[in-house]
Amino acid sequence: xxxxxxxxxxxxxxxxxxxxxxxxxxxxxxxxxxxxxxxxxxxxxxxxxxxxxxxxxxxxxxxxxxxxxxxxxxxxxxxxxxxxxxxxxxxxxxxxxxxxxxxxxxxxxxxxxxxxxxxxxxxxxxxxxxxxxxxxxxxxxxxxxxxxxxxxxxxxxxxxxxxxxxxxxxxxxxxxxxxxxxxxxxxxxxxxxxxxxxxxxxxxxxxxxxxxxxxxxxxxxxxxxxxxxxxxxxxxxxxxxxxxxxxxxxxxxxxxxxxxxxxxxxxxxxxxxxxxxxxxxxxxxxxxxxxxxxxxxxxxxxxxxxxxxxxxxxxxxxxxxxxxxxxxxxxxxxxxxxxxxxxxxxxxxxxxxxxxxxxxxxxx
Amino acid sequence: xxxxxxxxxxxxxxxxxxxxxxxxxxxxxxxxxxxxxxxxxxxxxxxxxxxxxxxxxxxxxxxxxxxxxxxxxxxxxxxxxxxxxxxxxxxxxxxxxxxxxxxxxxxxxxxxxxxxxxxxxxxxxxxxxxxxxxxxxxxxxxxxxxxxxxxxxxxxxxxxxxxxxxxxxxxxxxxxxxxxxxxxx
Ligand code: HEM
Ligand code: HEM
Ligand code: HEM
Numbered sequence: 001x002x003x004x005x006x007x008x009x010x011x012x013x014x015x016x017x018x019x020x021x022x023x024x025x026x027x028x029x030x031x032x033x034x035x036x037x038x039x040x041x042x043x044x045x046x047x048x049x050x051x052x053x054x055x056x057x058x059x060x061x062x063x064x065x066x067x068x069x070x071x072x073x074x075x076x077x078x079x080x081x082x083x084x085x086x087x088x089x090x091x092x093x094x095x096x097x098x099x100x101x102x103x104x105x106x107x108x109x110x111x112x113x114x115x116x117x118x119x120x121x122x123x124x125x126x127x128x129x130x131x132x133x134x135x136x137x138x139x140x141x142x143x144x145x146x147x148x149x150x151x152x153x154x155x156x157x158x159x160x161x162x163x164x165x166x167x168x169x170x171x172x173x174x175x176x177x178x179x180x181x182x183x184x185x186x187x188x189x190x191x192x193x194x195x196x197x198x199x200x201x202x203x204x205x206x207x208x209x210x211x212x213x214x215x216x217x218x219x220x221x222x223x224x225x226x227x228x229x230x231x232x233x234x235x236x237x238x239x240x241x242x243x244x245x246x247x248x249x250x251x252x253x254x255x256x257x258x259x260x261x262x263x264x265x266x267x268x269x270x271x272x273x274x275x276x277x278x279x280x281x282x283x284x285x286x287x288x289x290x291x292x293x294x295x296x297x298x299x300x301x302x303x304x305x306x307x308x309x310x311x312x313x314x315x316x317x318x319x320x321x322x323x324x325x326x327x328x329x330x331x332x333x334x335x336x337x338x339x340x341x342x343x344x345x346x347x348x349x350x351x352x353x354x355x356x357x358x359x360x361x362x363x364x
Numbered sequence: 365x366x367x368x369x370x371x372x373x374x375x376x377x378x379x380x381x382x383x384x385x386x387x388x389x390x391x392x393x394x395x396x397x398x399x400x401x402x403x404x405x406x407x408x409x410x411x412x413x414x415x416x417x418x419x420x421x422x423x424x425x426x427x428x429x430x431x432x433x434x435x436x437x438x439x440x441x442x443x444x445x446x447x448x449x450x451x452x453x454x455x456x457x458x459x460x461x462x463x464x465x466x467x468x469x470x471x472x473x474x475x476x477x478x479x480x481x482x483x484x485x486x487x488x489x490x491x492x493x494x495x496x497x498x499x500x501x502x503x504x505x506x507x508x509x510x511x512x513x514x515x516x517x518x519x520x521x522x523x524x525x526x527x528x529x530x531x532x533x534x535x536x537x538x539x540x541x542x543x544x545x546x547x548x549x
Contacts, residue, residue, distance in 0.1 A: 004531040015528040023521045030513060034395035043399045130486035132478045148401045309495035310476035315406060319483035323406060331401035340475065345499030 042148055044334035048342065050155040051335075055107030060348035063339040065120055065136075067111055068103030069248050069353060069363075070305030073259065073296035075125055081291035084219060084266065085211035087320030088127045090291050098294065099124045101307040102198045102251060105138070110352045113247040114239035116189060121203040121225060122312035123294070134316040136332075137203035137225060139195060143278040144185040148331035154182060181279035193233035198251040199260050200229040207314065207332075208275035208324040211266065220269035220324055222282065225262040225294060229254075245352065245359050252299045252362035262294040275324040299363050303354045311340040371537040373433035379426040381540045386419055387461065391513050398506070413468070414481050420465035427458065439532040453519055460512040466490075467508060471501035 007015070028037075035041040051063040058066060079092025089096045104111065105118030122136040145151045157175035158167045176183055195201035203225045210218040243249065254260060266289050269275055273282045302308040315323055315333040323329045353359045372380070390412065397408035438447050472479050473489030475498035480486040491497070527535035 007529065012529065019521050019524045019528065022524065023517050026520070027517060030392065030395065033392045033399075035399040041399060042401050044401055047401060129484050130478065130488070131480045131483075309493060309498075313477075316478060318480070323403075325403070327403060330403040330405050334401045334405055341499050341502045344475070344495035345503070348495075 042152065044331075044338040047148065047152055047155075047331065047335045048338045050152050050159075051107050051339070054155050054159045058107065058109050059346035060343055061107070061109040062103075062343060063107050065103035065105055065118070065122075066107050066109040067352060068101045068302055068307070069251065070300045070302050070307035071100040071102060071255070071296045072298055072300070072306065073098045073100070073294065075264070075292055075294050077292040078290065080289050081211075081266070084213055084221070084289065085320040086214045087133065087318045088129065089125055089133065089318075090320070094292075096125050096127055098296075099306045100296065101302065101312065102248070104247065112242070112244040114242040116194060116236065116239070119195060119198060119201050119247070121198070121201070122307075124310065124312065124316075127318050131318040132316050133318050133321060134312045134314065135205060136312040136314055137205055139201045139203055140185070140188060140192075141204040141206065141224070142185055142188060142281055143206050143328065144182045145179070146181060146277045146279045147327050150179065151328070151331065154179070185279065194236065196232040196234045197229070197254070198247055199254050200227050200231050202226050203262075206278050207326045207329055208269065208278075209317075210322045210324055212320050212322055218322065220273070220275040221266045222269075223264060223266045226265050228261040228263070245356050248353055249359050249362055252359065255296065255299045256362060260296045264291045264294060265289065266291060276326045278326055278328055301351060301354050301360070301363055303348070303351050308348070309344065311336040313337065368434055368437050370533070371436055371539075373429060375429045376426070376433060376435070377538055377540055379422060379429060380538055383419065383422055383426065383461070386415060387512070388516065390415060390419065391509060391516075394509055413479065416465045416468050417481070417487075419461065423458070423461040436537045438534065439530075441532065450522070453515060453522075456515055457512075457519065460508055460515065463508050464505065464512060467501050467505045471498055471505055474498035474501060
């Protein structure tokens with residue numbers, strides 16, 4: 001091979017500089033994509049840090065809805081949903097297995113049940129083709145914030161001060177003054193009774209989603225699980241005197257006596273109903289359809305149950321159900337993944353329910 | 365001894381450059397989606413998983429091409445340490461091109477994330493469900509991706525050094541265009 005002309009010292013320096021600049025530019029662009037140059041970027045890690053800052057770090061447990069129990073059952077579609085969504089579980093006669101989790105809100109795994117917090121139901125349906133539908137639902141139909149930015153601001157504003165163990169009233173007031181939607185949420189919590197049992201609660205998707213039918217038509221919907229058990233009210237005045245695990249023990253006792261059922265109901269958005277704002281309820285007269293029945297058969301401790309080592313990421317969806325443009329959804333998906341990675345990497349201590357001998361009796 | 369060709373087989377070159385673009389894109393997409401809570405994350409994730417699995421198929425193909433068609437020798441004038449460094453870094457690149465998609469798939473399997481690529485197409489898990497191994501593999505996916513990016517940067521700098529300083533035909537041996545007869549690059 002002919003030897004190329006030797007380079008002058010100047011040419012060498014120029015070419016070396018060009019190589020360094022090209023490699024440096026690529027590295028810089030990479031750092032920019034990763035957000036390393038913009039510490040203000042709202043990352044999933046910052047959201048989960050805020051949850052930990054709010055309720056303390058409890059290794060091995062979910063960073064939100066830390067206290068829970070697993071349930072197992074099935075869903076039977078009645079065929080009415082087939083016109084709205086091609087998801088196989090809505091076909092007439094469809095039956096799919098379900099793994100679920102009941103939980104109370106907050107990141108403290110040992111918290112007593114007698115608090116005014118979310119009562120929640122999370123479900124994972126496994127469809128015949130192996131795809132899944134996961135959903136986490138609350139007993140309150142609206143959420144306190146509409147965006148991930150506000151979620152962070154709300155967590156930070158209501159974080160307990162180290163000195164008092166209570167949120168700083170001035171910060172809370174400043175936050176609330178700027179957030180009428182959070183005030184509306186708090187008013188809802190004050191004005192509405194808490195269900196007396198997990199079994200007679202209604203659980204709402206809160207976020208909107210889209211149902212896609214066989215022809216590809218998409219409709220904005222919300223859903224809820226409506227219990228067969230008649231509603232009864234929890235006496236808020238005596239909450240603090242209740243046993244620490246009374247809600248979970250009640251659920252397990254009822255399941256021992258027999259299965260519990262809920263109807264899955266979808267609400268179709270009407271004209272002008274926002275699909276991107278989880279703080280706003282839709283009018284009560286919207287068209288609704290009952291799509292099938294959820295039957296829960298038994299409860300197990302999460303310690304050795306099927307619901308702990310997965311996350312109820314609301315964007316794990318089968319064909320026929322898709323995300324809406326609600327900005328909370330992607331943030332939930334990202335934060336659940338981050339919380340899951342953190343807790344799964346930590347040794348898992350026994351849950352509060354596993355340490356409660358009387359509760360253990362009820363799930364045996 | 366077989367005569368060694370002056371340049372990489374056209375298939376090897378086609379695979380090298382198409383995969384180079386896709387892998388660099390995957391690295392950028394990966395760190396972008398993992399660091400945001402915006403809806404962009406979902407769009408990127410929907411791209412990342414199928415593209416990553418396609419790259420797994422491509423690297424297997426590429427290895428087959430490489431085993432069938434010997435690569436051209438490095439210039440004899442190259443110091444031995446650079447020859448070894450080139451060999452080791454290519455080995456590392458191959459290892460990472462296999463490891464990243466496999467770790468990606470294995471971490472989702474262990475974390476009980478269904479891997480649904482298209483309606484009706486859900487890939488089976490390749491390892492049993494195990495939360496601790498999910499966490500480990502999720503972190504390994506990040507660490508290996510950063511190692512891959514660092515290695516690609518060095519590889520790029522070394523290739524440009526061959527092209528602009530040594531001008532010894534190494535770049536031309538991988539160049540995507542056809543070399544004219546007698547041209548040494
Ligand atoms: C941006 C807003 C939200 C953030 C950042 C957030 C964050 C979290 C996190 C980190 C977890 C723990 C996940 C895990 O470790 O597996 C969780 C669980 C949960 N979240 Fe949210 N959440 C948000 C909005 C909502 C909304 C709107 C609902 C209501 C429908 C909801 C209902 C639930 C439920 C039911 C669980 C428990 C699921 C289970 O039992 O595993 N979240 N949330
Ligand atoms: C970014 C620009 C890139 C340039 C300028 C470049 C250039 C080159 C050159 C000139 C060679 C031939 C080296 C020799 O003769 O031994 C080569 C080989 C190789 N490159 Fe790259 N490359 C780039 C990106 C990548 C990327 C992103 C990867 C994979 C992650 C990669 C993987 C390889 C491998 C494994 C070989 C060994 C040959 C083979 O079996 O394919 N390259 N590259
Ligand atoms: C060449 C192949 C691949 C490359 C170069 C790559 C690269 C990356 C990078 C750089 C990240 C960001 C890591 C972080 O910042 O923490 C990432 C995240 C991720 N990758 Fe990959 N990846 C590849 C293949 C795959 C495959 C095949 C899958 C799954 C089938 C996958 C699934 C994921 C997931 C789920 C995340 C995390 C997203 C999150 O929760 O934030 N990757 N990947």
